[in-house]
Amino acid sequence: MKRLVLAEFAEPEPMVEAARKLRDSGREGLDAYSPYPVHGIDDALKLPRSKVPLVALIAGLSGAAGGYVLQWWTNAVDYELNVANRPPHAWPTNIPVTFESGVLLCALTLFFGSLFYFFGLPRTYHPVFEAEEFRSASLDKFWISAEMKDGEDPRDLERTLLELGARRVTHVEGEE
Amino acid sequence: MAVSAATRLEARRALEPLPLLEGVQDDGTINKTLLDYVWRKPGKGWLLLVGLGLAGTGLLTLAVVVTVAKGIGMWGNNIPVAWAFGIINFVWWIGIGHAGTLISAILLLFQQKWRTSINRFAEAMTLFAVLQAALFPVLHTGRPWFAIYWLFPYPSTNRIWPQFKSPLMWDVFAVSTYFITSLLFWYLGLIPDLAALRDSSTSRWMRRIYGILSFGWRGSARHWHHYKIAYLLLAGLATPLVLSVHTIVSYDFAVSVVPGWHETIFPPYFVAGAVFSGFAMVMTLMVPARRFLRLKHVVTARHLEAMCKIMLATSLIVGYGYLLEHFLSWYSGNPYDFYQYANRRGILYGPFKSAAQDPYIPIFWLMVFCNVVVPSIFWSKWGRTNVYVMWIAAIFINIGMWCERFVIVVISLHRDYLPSNWALYKPTWVDLSLLFGTICFFSLLFLLFLKFLPAVAVQEVKELRHELQQAHERHEIPDFSQELVHVTELEAGEEDKR
Numbered sequence: 001m002k003r004l005v006l007a008e009f010a011e012p013e014p015m016v017e018a019a020r021k022l023r024d025s026g027r028e029g030l031d032a033y034s035p036y037p038v039h040g041i042d043d044a045l046k047l048p049r050s051k052v053p054l055v056a057l058i059a060g061l062s063g064a065a066g067g068y069v070l071q072w073w074t075n076a077v078d079y080e081l082n083v084a085n086r087p088p089h090a091w092p093t094n095i096p097v098t099f100e101s102g103v104l105l106c107a108l109t110l111f112f113g114s115l116f117y118f119f120g121l122p123r124t125y126h127p128v129f130e131a132e133e134f135r136s137a138s139l140d141k142f143w144i145s146a147e148m149k150d151g152e153d154p155r156d157l158e159r160t161l162l163e164l165g166a167r168r169v170t171h172v173e174g175e176e
Numbered sequence: 177m178a179v180s181a182a183t184r185l186e187a188r189r190a191l192e193p194l195p196l197l198e199g200v201q202d203d204g205t206i207n208k209t210l211l212d213y214v215w216r217k218p219g220k221g222w223l224l225l226v227g228l229g230l231a232g233t234g235l236l237t238l239a240v241v242v243t244v245a246k247g248i249g250m251w252g253n254n255i256p257v258a259w260a261f262g263i264i265n266f267v268w269w270i271g272i273g274h275a276g277t278l279i280s281a282i283l284l285l286f287q288q289k290w291r292t293s294i295n296r297f298a299e300a301m302t303l304f305a306v307l308q309a310a311l312f313p314v315l316h317t318g319r320p321w322f323a324i325y326w327l328f329p330y331p332s333t334n335r336i337w338p339q340f341k342s343p344l345m346w347d348v349f350a351v352s353t354y355f356i357t358s359l360l361f362w363y364l365g366l367i368p369d370l371a372a373l374r375d376s377s378t379s380r381w382m383r384r385i386y387g388i389l390s391f392g393w394r395g396s397a398r399h400w401h402h403y404k405i406a407y408l409l410l411a412g413l414a415t416p417l418v419l420s421v422h423t424i425v426s427y428d429f430a431v432s433v434v435p436g437w438h439e440t441i442f443p444p445y446f447v448a449g450a451v452f453s454g455f456a457m458v459m460t461l462m463v464p465a466r467r468f469l470r471l472k473h474v475v476t477a478r479h480l481e482a483m484c485k486i487m488l489a490t491s492l493i494v495g496y497g498y499l500l501e502h503f504l505s506w507y508s509g510n511p512y513d514f515y516q517y518a519n520r521r522g523i524l525y526g527p528f529k530s531a532a533q534d535p536y537i538p539i540f541w542l543m544v545f546c547n548v549v550v551p552s553i554f555w556s557k558w559g560r561t562n563v564y565v566m567w568i569a570a571i572f573i574n575i576g577m578w579c580e581r582f583v584i585v586v587i588s589l590h591r592d593y594l595p596s597n598w599a600l601y602k603p604t605w606v607d608l609s610l611l612f613g614t615i616c617f618f619s620l621l622f623l624l625f626l627k628f629l630p631a632v633a634v635q636e637v638k639e640l641r642h643e644l645q646q647a648h649e650r651h652e653i654p655d656f657s658q659e660l661v662h663v664t665e666l667e668a669g670e671e672d673k674r
Contacts, residue, residue, distance in 0.1 A: 012642065019397075032397035035203065035372065036639035037404050041397045052405045060413075067349075074329055074337035083341045096346035096424050103417050104353040110406050110413075111360040115391060118402040122391035129394070135375035138368065138395050140203030140638075 002127050002176045003148035005157045006134060007166035008141050012038040015142040018164035020044035022146060029147025033128070033137040052110070052118060059109035060102045067101025068094055127174030141167075196289055196640065198473040203638050206474075210634045211369075211376050213469055218627055221468070226623050232616020239609035240315065248318045250606045257589045257601040262316035263428075264581040265611055268453070269309035269618075270351065270425055271446075271577060274418055275454025276302025277358055280365075281414035290482050292640050293474040296369075296633040297465070298458045299362040304621040305457070306355045308614040313347075315610075343427040350424040357417055361410045364403075367393045368635040422450040429584065435516040436588030439504070445497035449577060452490035452547070455483050456573035463567040465626060474632050477561055484560040487573065491551035494580075498544065512593055520587050535600065536587050539579050546576020 009015035012034060019032050023045060032041050075081050076089035086093075115121050128134050128145055137143045144161065148154055154171040161169050218226075242250050253260045276298040283291035317323040325332045327348045338345050370390035377383040393399070426446035429437040459480070466475040505517035518524050522537035550572040553559035559566065591598045625631070 033395045034397070034400070035368070035395060036635045036642070037400040038397070042401050045397055047398060047401050050402050050405050052402050053409060056406075056409050070329055071340040075340050079335060079337055081337075081339055081341075083339060086341060090341060093341040096343075096420070096427075097340055097349045099416075099420060100346075100349040100353040103413050104349075104356060106413055107353075107357040107360050107410060110410055111364060114364075114402055114406045118406075119391075119393075119399045121393065122388075124387050124392040126392065126394055138371040138375045138393070139207050 001173060003154065003171065003173050004127050004145045005148060005154050005161065005169065005171045006128060006131055007144045007158070007161035007164075007169045008133065008136065009143070009165060010141065010167055012041075012142050014165040015144060016040045016044050018161065018166065019144055021164060022144070022160075027146055031145045033134075033143040033145070035138050035140060035142075038142065050118075052114065055113050056106050056110050059113075060106035063105025064098050064102030066105070067098045070101070071097055125174075127172050127176070130172035130174050131170050133168065133170060196293070196476065196478060197637070197644070198476050201473065201641055203641070206634060206638055206641065207372065207376060209470065209473065210630055210632050210637065211373060214373060214628060214630065215376075215378060215382075219468075222623060222627065226620060229616050229620030229623060232613055233620055235609050236613025236617050239606050239613055240311075242606055243315050243610075244320070248316070250604060252601055252603045252607050254599055254601065256592055256597055256599060257586055259316075259585050259589065260601050261603055261607040261611060262312045264578065264585050265614065266309050266312035266316075267425060267581045267585075268578050269305045269312075269614065271422065271450035271453045271581075272457045272574075273302040273305035273309060273354075273358075273454065274422060274447075274450035275458050276300070276305075277354075277361070277414045277418040278451055278454065279458070280361060281411040281418065284408070284411045285415060288482075289640060290479050292636045293471075293476075293479055293632055294458065294462065294483075295636070296362070296365065296629075297462060297631050298454075299358060299365070300625045300629075300631075301458060301461060301622065302358050302454075303355070303362060304618050304625075306351065306358065307621070308618050310351060310355065311614065312610075343424065343431045346424045347428055350421045354417060354421045357410070357414055361407075361414055364407055364410065365633055365636075366629065367391065368395060369630045369633065371395065372634055373630065419447055422446045434588055434592055435510070435512040436520075436584065438513075439501065441497055441500055441504070445494065445501075448490045448493035448497065449580060452487060452494055453574060453577035455487050455490070456570040456577070459483055459487070459566060459570035460574060461622065463563050463570075465631065469626065469631060471632060474637055480563065480566060481560045484554045484566055487570070488551055488554040491547060491554075491573075495548040498548070516588060516591070519591055520583060534587075534591070536583070536590070540583050540587070543576050543579035543583055546572045547580065550576070 007018070009018065015032060015034070016038060019030060019041060020043075022030055030045055032038070032045065034041070071094045072089055080088045082088070128137075128143075134143060144166075146157060146161075148157070148171070158169040158171065251261065253262070276295075279291050279298040280295040283295075314320045314323060317326070324330075325334060327338060327345070329338050340346075367390055370386050371393040374383055374386035374390055377386060423443040423446065426442035430439055430442040432438060462475060462483075463480075466472055502517050502521070505513045508514075519534050520537070520540045522534065522540070550569050553565060553569055559569070586601050590601055
């Protein structure tokens with residue numbers, strides 16, 4: 001069971017400021033929600049550098065290598081094809097498919113890697129959805145969530161968030 | 177000196193670029209105008225068009241069944257014109273499919289803000305156009321159920337593999353990669369908007385459906401953190417990809433030895449032609465859609481003008497390609513090549529004077545008219561700002577680009593080296609039904625997209641609006657910029673009151 005305090009802000013800048021202050025006061029388990037990417041929130045929440053580019057690079061190189069090996073092995077090793085007496089392993093003719101395979105594997109990895117691994121989706125349930133007001137998070141409002149420790153009273157944190165400029169606050173409980 | 181603020185605003189209009197977003201907007205009004213039509217009841221016009229689209233799709237199905245059941249003999253293809261409508265339509269649709277990724281990816285990397293209002297629309301158009309394109313080569317194999325082992329390298333009992341030195345194999349990889357990458361790019365952009373639809377829905381079922389489609393996206397900063405970079409990287413990948421696809425399509429021709437095909441200019445000339453026809457199709461669809469979906473405040477005159485300028489630029493490249501082809505056919509000193517182009521133009525002299533008049537000559541001149549003469553209307557500001565003019569010009573360009581592929585495929589093949597081998601080509605009703613049917617099927621898919629998904633990237637428009645607002649508050653945009661007319665008009669009103 002997870003307990004979260006949620007706070008809604010009308011504008012992105014106060015939300016970033018509030019997140020920064022909470023993070024600086026040593027609070028763990030913070031997250032922010034917005035309809036579009038908000039400038040400065042990565043820094044406020046001290047998020048580590050994204051590993052997406054590294055994963056994409058590895059996928060792209062593997063795809064390209066796989067594409068090249070596939071053409072070389074099928075046309076020059078396993079079953080030699082003589083086309084107009086060109087050498088069985090004529091590397092310039094392998095470039096287009098090598099490039100396309102690299103792009104294909106990289107694109108698939110970027111999409112499904114982000115979705116399954118980096119976002120932890122598909123997941124149609126999350127404790128934040130317990131609050132009906134939270135529907136504005138994808139439309140026009142900006143939200144912060146903070147995890148409660150066992151036995152902690154949510155009202156203290158709710159008061160702090162209101163002082164930091166939140167328009168309204170609420171708390172939810174749900175299975176992780 | 178009582179010059180009112182409103183007059184001053186009026187005076188600066190002539191010099192400044194037109195605004196990207198019109199009127200006073202905030203996140204609420206953007207949601208209302210860009211998401212709400214999904215919840216409205218479909219109009220009569222939409223239902224009528226869907227009905228027509230379904231009827232045309234029925235015709236397409238019939239033509240496909242006839243082709244598969246009776247064979248390729250139902251088409252007008254012959255020897256020497258073995259590649260006719262199947263390849264013309266394939267290249268035409270693939271070309272149309274190029275604007276989407278160009279707008280989304282290349283303009284994103286160049287930070288062209290005007291892409292934001294039209295990228296979703298153009299990406300959807302790309303996907304649906306590539307779907308139509310893929311149909312033709314598959315049917316052209318005659319027995320598509322066998323095509324799997326000709327085209328995909330899986331260990332079949334034949335023990336023989338696909339021939340990777342052939343441009344046709346490269347094409348299979350290029351087109352399927354292009355389709356998959358465009359689909360993923362489009363869907364990744366769509367996820368936050370699907371979540372917005374889920375959260376603005378009024379019925380339980382819609383909330384569930386859009387909830388599943390959005391994979392439960394909740395706009396967490398931890399997700400946006402990865403999302404931004406994944407989106408940018410996909411754009412970076414799509415940029416060389418979009419250039420590679422039509423380059424490889426042009427290799428299908430350029431790598432052969434047929435006069436009129438064997439040309440080094442083909443890759444850049446095909447890519448420019450693809451962008452040209454893609455933008456023309458975006459324009460053809462956007463002008464009515466922005467009116468009926470009431471999108472004029474986000475797809476402004478500035479967007480339309482920018483598209484006109486791109487069409488003008490690519491039309492010049494294409495026109496240069498035509499000129500250079502004809503020059504090289506003379507400069508190469510190759511009589512077969514020279515004959516080919518003289519025959520297209522219908523202007524025959526020297527040893528070829530005796531050649532018979534060719535029935536396809538008007539198609540060449542129609543192509544020149546549609547692709548070179550008509551777009552020159554965009555040199556004038558009037559042509560770039562009048563929606564009727566640009567819409568009609570865009571339709572001409574669509575026709576012209578189809579003619580270009582007819583000229584390349586049919587005219588080159590029907591008179592090659594041996595006069596005893598020459599033959600004319602005539603399409604049958606099955607060919608014409610396939611072309612017309614794919615246009616209807618494309619329209620049907622597009623109409624469904626316009627009804628059930630947000631046609632404008634809502635999330636990106638909100639971000640753009642916020643950026644403009646911020647830049648104004650920090651005085652980074654000069655106060656006389658038209659971008660801020662909506663902000664300053666408010667202030668001007670207050671000033672006048674005082």
